[in-house]
Amino acid sequence: MSDILKNKVIVVTGASSGIGRAIAIRAAEHGAKAVIVADITEAPREGGRPTVEEIEAIGSAARFVKTDVSKRTDNDALIEASAEFGGVDVMVANAGITLRTDGADVPEDDYHRLLSINLDGPLFGAQAAARQMKANGKGGSIVLMASMGGISGAGITVAYSTSKGGVVLMAKSLADALGPDGIRVNAVAPGTIDTELLRTSPGIAEASEGFRKRTPLRRLGQPSEIGDAVAYLGSDLSSYVSGIALLVDGGLLAVL
Numbered sequence: 001m002s003d004i005l006k007n008k009v010i011v012v013t014g015a016s017s018g019i020g021r022a023i024a025i026r027a028a029e030h031g032a033k034a035v036i037v038a039d040i041t042e043a044p045r046e047g048g049r050p051t052v053e054e055i056e057a058i059g060s061a062a063r064f065v066k067t068d069v070s071k072r073t074d075n076d077a078l079i080e081a082s083a084e085f086g087g088v089d090v091m092v093a094n095a096g097i098t099l100r101t102d103g104a105d106v107p108e109d110d111y112h113r114l115l116s117i118n119l120d121g122p123l124f125g126a127q128a129a130a131r132q133m134k135a136n137g138k139g140g141s142i143v144l145m146a147s148m149g150g151i152s153g154a155g156i157t158v159a160y161s162t163s164k165g166g167v168v169l170m171a172k173s174l175a176d177a178l179g180p181d182g183i184r185v186n187a188v189a190p191g192t193i194d195t196e197l198l199r200t201s202p203g204i205a206e207a208s209e210g211f212r213k214r215t216p217l218r219r220l221g222q223p224s225e226i227g228d229a230v231a232y233l234g235s236d237l238s239s240y241v242s243g244i245a246l247l248v249d250g251g252l253l254a255v256l
């Protein structure tokens with residue numbers, strides 16, 4: 001498809017299913033040297049072959065590393081696994097969850113569990129990657145998965161929006177902290193993306209139909225379209241881009 005990620009080693013969390021799986025596969029299609037697939041489980045939610053097998057069939061090297069992103073030590077071990085290929089060039093902290101009940105009365109345990117995955121996870125992942133990038137002295141790109149819901153409050157997902165708003169500012173703040181070491185940090189903010197999770201979640205599926213009708217492009221996004229946005233931010237094509245939240249939402253936020 002392209003060679004914009006040629007010679008790059010890319011680590012993607014939450015890469016067994018959905019958007020993370022598409023990011024990992026797309027990275028191989030954009031010529032990545034190696035893709036490290038991190039997730040708490042290797043089986044794709046949508047069925048089919050594990051992500052690693054899909055990537056190897058495209059021609060890139062791939063490894064699965066079982067990782068719970070809410071644990072700092074798991075993130076450290078994940079980044080160490082990239083040393084086999086010369087170290088991480090692009091770290092994509094994509095893993096994230098939603099809650100069934102996420103209004104103003106979101107239960108405390110659920111709230112803390114969500115924050116540990118959606119907010120601690122990206123920070124621990126970015127810290128581990130930045131440490132190795134600095135030690136290797138070659139800079140790099142860190143991409144954090146935010147959401148349109150981290151910019152707009154529409155949709156009434158209190159804990160989720162809080163976490164994703166935090167991710168947007170985490171990217172800006174880390175961009176300032178790590179820029180002097182040649183490390184760029186950006187967020188991607190998807191709109192409504194057609195994943196298995198979206199199709200099978202009661203409530204979310206109906207709400208997404210409302211968003212689809214309001215979206216200027218009149219369709220949901222495809223996971224591969226997020227993969228292309230991440231490939232751009234991971235590649236040298238975006239060499240002067242840092243501290244942004246790249247909206248990939250079919251124009252929805254422009255009209256909400």
Ligand code: NAD
Binds near residue numbers: 195
């Ligand atoms: P998904 O549920 O299909 O995939 C998430 C993956 O993360 C799964 O493979 C899951 O096993 C993994 N995961 C969950 N907890 C983990 C943990 N503690 N450690 C490691 N891996 C873990 O979801 P998705 O729709 O692909 O969402 C991916 C990211 O995109 C999330 O951060 C989500 O908030 C964000 N996002 C999704 C949409 C959308 O419309 N689908 C929109 C905006 C943002």
